Amino acid sequence: MKNKELKIGVTGYSAQKFDIPEAQRMLKEAYNHFNSQYPDRPKAIISGLTDLGIPALAHREAVARGWRTIGIACSKASEYECFPVDEKIIEGEDWGQESPKFLETLEVLVRIGGGGQAKRETAEAKLKGKPVIEYDLPAL
Numbered sequence: 001m002k003n004k005e006l007k008i009g010v011t012g013y014s015a016q017k018f019d020i021p022e023a024q025r026m027l028k029e030a031y032n033h034f035n036s037q038y039p040d041r042p043k044a045i046i047s048g049l050t051d052l053g054i055p056a057l058a059h060r061e062a063v064a065r066g067w068r069t070i071g072i073a074c075s076k077a078s079e080y081e082c083f084p085v086d087e088k089i090i091e092g093e094d095w096g097q098e099s100p101k102f103l104e105t106l107e108v109l110v111r112i113g114g115g116g117q118a119k120r121e122t123a124e125a126k127l128k129g130k131p132v133i134e135y136d137l138p139a140l
Contacts, residue, residue: 002042003039003040004025004041004044004121005042005043005044005068005105005128006034006038006041006042006043006044006051006107006108007044007046007066007070007105007106007108008030008031008034008043008044008045008046008105008107008109008110009047009102009105009107009108009109009110010027010045010046010048010055010058010104010109010110010111010112011047011054011056011087011102011109011110011111011112011118011121011122012054012055012111012113012114012118012137013039013053013054013059013112013113013114013115013137013139014048014052014053014054014055014113015048015052016053016113016115017043017099017139017140018053018054018113018137018138018139018140019053019054019138022052022113023057023113023137024057024061026112026137027028027054027057027058027110028060030060030065031061031062031065031113031132032134033087033133035106036060037098038110042067042068043062043067043068043084043085044062044067044068044070044104044105045058045059045061045062045068045069045077046070046071046072046073046102046105047059047069047070047071047072048072048073048077049071049072049077049082049083049085049088049136050071050073050077050080050081050082050083051080051081051082051083051108052080052081054069054113054114055083056083056111057108057111059071059085060083063123065117066138068086068087069083069085069086069087070085070086070087070088070089070105071083071085071087071088072087072089072091072098072101072102072105073090073091073098074090074091074092074093074094074095074096074097074098075087075088075092075093076093076094076095078090081095089101089105089111095117096117099117099120099121099124102121103121103124103125103130106125106130106135107130107131108130108131109121109122109125109130109132110132110133110134110135111132111133111135112133112134112135112137113116113124113136113139114139121125122134
């Protein structure tokens with residue numbers, strides 16, 4: 001288990017405007033936490049597939065650290081610019097239908113702001129007993 005990849009899910013705002021430098025600080029803090037908690041395990045970041053908002057920042061920070069990226073989204077994501085992730089998973093036809101696959105794939109979760117879907121995913125992860133780090137980030 002020691003060298004098994006740690007799959008870190010990241011959820012939060014996509015289209016909503018927010019304080020980008022503050023969100024980047026929160027992401028770095030969460031990633032540093034998991035790096036220190038699981039120093040011997042390679043990491044993968046799982047987030048949305050579109051190159052928007054928190055998922056875009058999450059994937060960019062992962063790439064900067066040499067971590068693998070996994071994008072999970074519904075088929076509507078193909079109508080948007082997508083981040084060039086290492087692994088792409090399309091689940092469902094409509095926004096939110098990818099949530100069960102997202103939750104089943106991740107081992108730990110980071111929530112940075114976010115609306116209804118991010119909050120539902122966070123509550124579900126907690127019910128499943130998965131470690132969660134939450135940051136409240138107001139929408140602008």
